[in-house]
């Protein structure tokens with residue numbers, strides 16, 4: 181564990197009378213009394229500072245960070261002595277699949293896994309049935325999320341070569357990003373043509389809306405799959421061999437070039453290769469608007485795990501060799517990597533098992549929302565000697581900035597939403613898929629030992645999850661609120 185400085189009072193937003201008194205707030209048409217909570221004695225980290233402080237919460241927001249809140253008349257005091265207190269994770273890449281198919285995942289169970297994993301907001305991808313390609317689909321997802329989600333949520337909209345007007349209407353409906361596949365994924369989500377991709381970049385060029393890309397070269401990919409299948413290769417490594425690093429790097433190169441030519445803002449999803457990251461780092465140095473995401477499966481798992489997991493390790497891009505995994509960390513360390521997201525896609529156990537003897541039969545995707553942040557914090561602290569601030573930057577602050585909710589989210593400061601995760605830094609546990617709270621109870625981290633544990637997650641001042649030896653979900657479906665790009669400045 182690393183040191184931290186005692187800095188005394190960081191800031192006090194509210195006068196003493198308000199901290200001590202009972203302020204009425206108007207919440208969805210009902211006058212309620214704001215609860216006051218003090219999180220006492222924790223090690224608080226934002227993306228730039230680590231300090232010891234008491235966190236005072238008034239209703240849904242942080243009222244103050246102070247060296248001593250013992251005189252606050254609190255409704256609840258949470259003892260966080262020796263615990264890490266950080267902004268709740270913002271998972272920029274989830275597949276909760278609402279409205280369908282329900283057997284894979286949905287806002288309710290998906291957000292249960294989220295809060296058990298220290299995550300307080302998600303940015304939900306448009307893959308579902310139907311694929312979210314128009315404003316009506318977005319309105320439906322907002323309705324379902326507000327009924328079912330425990331965490332706050334923003335939405336991606338899909339660009340699938342449809343007319344640009346549909347994309348503009350989704351932007352008006354509140355999406356925070358536009359997503360395309362550069363390689364074929366499924367019949368319901370056709371790959372973007374280069375011509376359409378150029379048009380979408382140009383459409384978004386005058387905005388801050390990121391254009392999220394699944395960057396794999398379609399021709400190289402299809403040829404790789406065909407070649408290995410024709411050779412009769414159907415073991416887990418054949419999947420990795422079918423999409424070597426150049427498949428990803430070529431597509432990243434093209435996406436970055438389009439961003440540079442149009443002035444658009446590219447967001448490269450689930451990046452897994454050094455060659456791709458070199459292209460991105462160089463582009464950033466030239467001033468190209470590009471941000472980059474990776475996932476725990478590319479930072480903590482390798483091809484030994486792919487062999488061990490078989491169909492339960494099949495995802496796109498494929499899990500890489502250990503040398504590549506180790507080198508990826510240098511881009512986290514130097515700040516090139518902007519976000520770590522789960523790409524949680526929790527297929528049913530039955531559908532994954534279909535690939536037990538033939539890897540090509542397994543669907544592409546991993547369930548990872550509950551294990552992501554503990555596994556990553558463990559790597560940051562115990563294996564990589566990185567700082568708490570680095571962890572907060574890539575798991576909360578940067579996603580809040582990229583998707584427009586900063587500083588209401590992504591930081592702990594007076595006036596910010598009280599979205600908070602508390603970690604026990606010395607609480608080893610072994611991952612067991614049966615402990616997962618998301619819908620389908622399996623994990624690619626099965627059997628892995630993790631040294632830290634989420635012990636509490638708050639979403640806008642409400643404790644949604646607590647670990648007291650058992651998982652306890654306090655939160656109600658429908659607590660989650662839709663957040664658009666205005667959220668960070670307004671609200």
Ligand SMILES: [Zn+2]
Nearest residue numbers: 273275305523
């Ligand atoms: Zn995905």
